[in-house]
Amino acid sequence: MSTHRRGPDDRRLSPERLRSHQWYGTEGQLRTWSHNARMRQLGYEAEEYEGRPVVAVLNTWSDINPCHVHLRERAEAVKRGVWQAGGFPLEFPVSTLSETYQKPTPMLYRNLLAMETEELLRSYPVDAAVLLGGCDKSTPALLMGAASADVPAIFVPAGPMLPGHWRGETLGSGTDMWKYWDEHRAGNLTDCELRELQGGLARSPGHCMTMGTASTMTAAAEALGMTLPGASSIQAVDSAHERMAAASGRRAVDLAWTALKPSEILTPEAFEDAVTTVLGLGGSTNAVIHLIAMAGRAGVPLTLDDFDRVARTVPVLANVRPGGQTYLMEDFHFAGGLPAFLSRITDLLHLERPTVNGRFGEQVEGVEVHNDDVIRTRTNPVAAEGGVAVLRGNLCPDGAVIKHIAAEPRLLKHTGTAVVFDDYRAMQRTINDPELGITADSVLVLRGSGPKGGPGMPEYGMLPIPDHLLKQGVRDMVRLSDARMSGTSYGACVLHIAPESHVGGPLALVRSGDTITLDVSARSLQLNVSDEELERRKAEWTPPVERHQRGYGVLYDEQITQADTGCDFAFLARPGTVPDPYAS
Numbered sequence: 001m002s003t004h005r006r007g008p009d010d011r012r013l014s015p016e017r018l019r020s021h022q023w024y025g026t027e028g029q030l031r032t033w034s035h036n037a038r039m040r041q042l043g044y045e046a047e048e049y050e051g052r053p054v055v056a057v058l059n060t061w062s063d064i065n066p067c068h069v070h071l072r073e074r075a076e077a078v079k080r081g082v083w084q085a086g087g088f089p090l091e092f093p094v095s096t097l098s099e100t101y102q103k104p105t106p107m108l109y110r111n112l113l114a115m116e117t118e119e120l121l122r123s124y125p126v127d128a129a130v131l132l133g134g135c136d137k138s139t140p141a142l143l144m145g146a147a148s149a150d151v152p153a154i155f156v157p158a159g160p161m162l163p164g165h166w167r168g169e170t171l172g173s174g175t176d177m178w179k180y181w182d183e184h185r186a187g188n189l190t191d192c193e194l195r196e197l198q199g200g201l202a203r204s205p206g207h208c209m210t211m212g213t214a215s216t217m218t219a220a221a222e223a224l225g226m227t228l229p230g231a232s233s234i235q236a237v238d239s240a241h242e243r244m245a246a247a248s249g250r251r252a253v254d255l256a257w258t259a260l261k262p263s264e265i266l267t268p269e270a271f272e273d274a275v276t277t278v279l280g281l282g283g284s285t286n287a288v289i290h291l292i293a294m295a296g297r298a299g300v301p302l303t304l305d306d307f308d309r310v311a312r313t314v315p316v317l318a319n320v321r322p323g324g325q326t327y328l329m330e331d332f333h334f335a336g337g338l339p340a341f342l343s344r345i346t347d348l349l350h351l352e353r354p355t356v357n358g359r360f361g362e363q364v365e366g367v368e369v370h371n372d373d374v375i376r377t378r379t380n381p382v383a384a385e386g387g388v389a390v391l392r393g394n395l396c397p398d399g400a401v402i403k404h405i406a407a408e409p410r411l412l413k414h415t416g417t418a419v420v421f422d423d424y425r426a427m428q429r430t431i432n433d434p435e436l437g438i439t440a441d442s443v444l445v446l447r448g449s450g451p452k453g454g455p456g457m458p459e460y461g462m463l464p465i466p467d468h469l470l471k472q473g474v475r476d477m478v479r480l481s482d483a484r485m486s487g488t489s490y491g492a493c494v495l496h497i498a499p500e501s502h503v504g505g506p507l508a509l510v511r512s513g514d515t516i517t518l519d520v521s522a523r524s525l526q527l528n529v530s531d532e533e534l535e536r537r538k539a540e541w542t543p544p545v546e547r548h549q550r551g552y553g554v555l556y557d558e559q560i561t562q563a564d565t566g567c568d569f570a571f572l573a574r575p576g577t578v579p580d581p582y583a584s
């Protein structure tokens with residue numbers, strides 16, 4: 001267990017030791033003279049910024065990103081806080097990753113935003129950074145970049161949107177979209193009703209308000225110690241969100257003066273606590289990939305097995321959809337938010353480690369849970385074990401994951417006959433073909449959807465139930481893929497099969513008619529085909545052509561790692577330092 005060696009406030013730098021001093025303050029240098037001339041061009045006199053920490057506000061706002069559309073104003077609140085605390089704020093627009101609109105998937109671009117974040121923080125006069133984001137990949141991307149640049153940083157979570165409403169029912173974005181779309185396909189909902197529901201599903205700016213990937217990752221950021229306490233569940237449009245943004249700006253100035261860097265916060269203990277948190281929240285399976293990638297940037301070894309080990313010790317206490325039955329993020333926030341949740345599992349956490357705000361343990365001291373049905377007690381959990389299990393077997397030698405708490409329990413031990421689809425389009429075209437003979441007991445297998453094959457490992461993992469089975473009332477089946485699944489999805493979906501089929505993983509060798517056995521309690525996924533037969537099939541297998549012939553995609557194809565190691569780029573994940581531009 002690490003100890004908090006120095007409080008963040010007892011080691012204040014002199015202004016000459018601020019990083020930005022090398023741009024603005026060194027006497028007798030043409031470069032400094034020129035930088036100050038350009039500051040005057042920007043409209044600032046020296047007394048407005050000289051000797052003050054420069055705080056970069058990295059903003060993922062865009063007109064096309066409904067989850068971040070409020071961040072333009074929120075950046076103003078951050079800047080207000082920076083000015084109040086005697087800093088000098090500069091806003092940097094950075095790439096926006098919109099889960100809804102970016103195709104084939106924003107996962108293709110997570111590492112690009114991480115690179116942009118890292119290089120921007122390193123190459124400009126920045127003493128500290130405030131990172132604004134929240135839609136799924138934005139959170140890991142910003143934190144991966146900040147960890148690699150190792151510039152003091154604080155994260156401002158975008159906040160969940162308001163709960164959805166339709167005809168007296170509360171709707172969860174994503175989760176209820178899938179559910180009602182299936183009801184429409186099953187003939188239980190008219191076109192007109194579906195259109196009415198569309199208007200009530202997502203009612204305000206903010207990220208998805210279920211415990212999907214966005215809420216899971218912002219909670220992970222808070223548990224890592226990279227946000228102010230309680231920040232991650234504040235609704236995007238709540239006035240408290242603006243106050244939190246301003247307070248984060250003020251805090252960033254302190255971080256700059258004390259040079260409290262991500263490398264001091266992102267320790268093995270911090271990642272262990274983040275894993276405990278996402279599992280106890282019943283959070284998204286995407287967190288497995290993102291946390292492994294983030295840990296890699298911090299030089300912390302974190303593996304799939306760590307998730308499985310921790311999952312066996314932590315109960316799911318957050319009764320938030322889709323892992324829980326009933327509630328949404330607003331309910332979670334008013335029940336006390338993450339500090340209240342953490343107060344129920346303090347025995348599993350490392351309370352002495354540092355955060356951007358002090359000691360981690362201070363965040364949970366004296367905190368109460370205000371609703372025991374939303375944040376359950378240890379004696380009445382949503383599930384006795386963490387929500388994610390890691391599977392091994394001849395079909396996934398490097399692992400696979402399943403969010404078993406979001407599956408029908410009868411399917412957690414199941415043998416069925418495989419129906420294989422080579423890629424997503426083929427699946428879409430043929431899934432309802434009666435010739436395939438799909439029954440409720442079939443195992444649907446999708447390949448060609450991994451990090452390289454997808455490309456970008458799209459969220460195809462919740463394969464649709466064929467129409468004829470939906471009409472018979474079937475709502476869950478065993479489904480396997482090398483894809484990811486949206487954090488708002490559910491079902492007996494085995495995901496992240498590694499190695500993926502595109503690089504010749506055993507998933508490439510499955511044939512329709514083979515039988516497959518899933519046994520979650522034994523943590524096993526087995527293709528019931530002999531090793532000799534698999535060898536024969538492997539010899540006949542031809543690797544597919546690479547997806548990209550030019551551009552960023554070529555770099556992606558060359559560098560992307562498999563799901564079990566976090567899908568980072570190999571050249572970004574490897575250890576080593578990059579010198580500060582003025583350090584040499």
Ligand code: FES
Nearest residue numbers: 067135207208214
């Ligand atoms: Fe942005 Fe769900 S679409 S978080």
Ligand code: MG
Nearest residue numbers: 099213486487
């Ligand atoms: Mg999502």
